Amino acid sequence: MEQNEVLARFEVAKRRVKLGRDRIDRQRRAIATLFATGADTAEAENRLHLYERLQDKYLVDIERLLNSLESVPNEFVRDLKLEKAARTYRPNARTLTITPLARISL
Numbered sequence: 001m002e003q004n005e006v007l008a009r010f011e012v013a014k015r016r017v018k019l020g021r022d023r024i025d026r027q028r029r030a031i032a033t034l035f036a037t038g039a040d041t042a043e044a045e046n047r048l049h050l051y052e053r054l055q056d057k058y059l060v061d062i063e064r065l066l067n068s069l070e071s072v073p074n075e076f077v078r079d080l081k082l083e084k085a086a087r088t089y090r091p092n093a094r095t096l097t098i099t100p101l102a103r104i105s106l
Contacts, residue, residue: 003069010065017062020055027051 027048034041 006068013062017058020058024051
């Protein structure tokens, strides 16, 4: 595969990882909200685990693309390390704090 094609695929994979990270964060907030209201969180937690497994696949895809590059730009390696660090920290949705609307200052 040509270097430019790999770089283009890498950019797409990076965007997919970013969107996946956003989706995981939104799902965690949704679980925390459900938990705070006393609703059942089982289905939402199952969906979160699915999103996390997809995210792992996206990261493997990025690593595969990086390995196929002859020379890897430093910012790509830095971004991958940051994403892996963010991935290893998995707060339980029930430990997240929901700020009551009365305490938010506008």
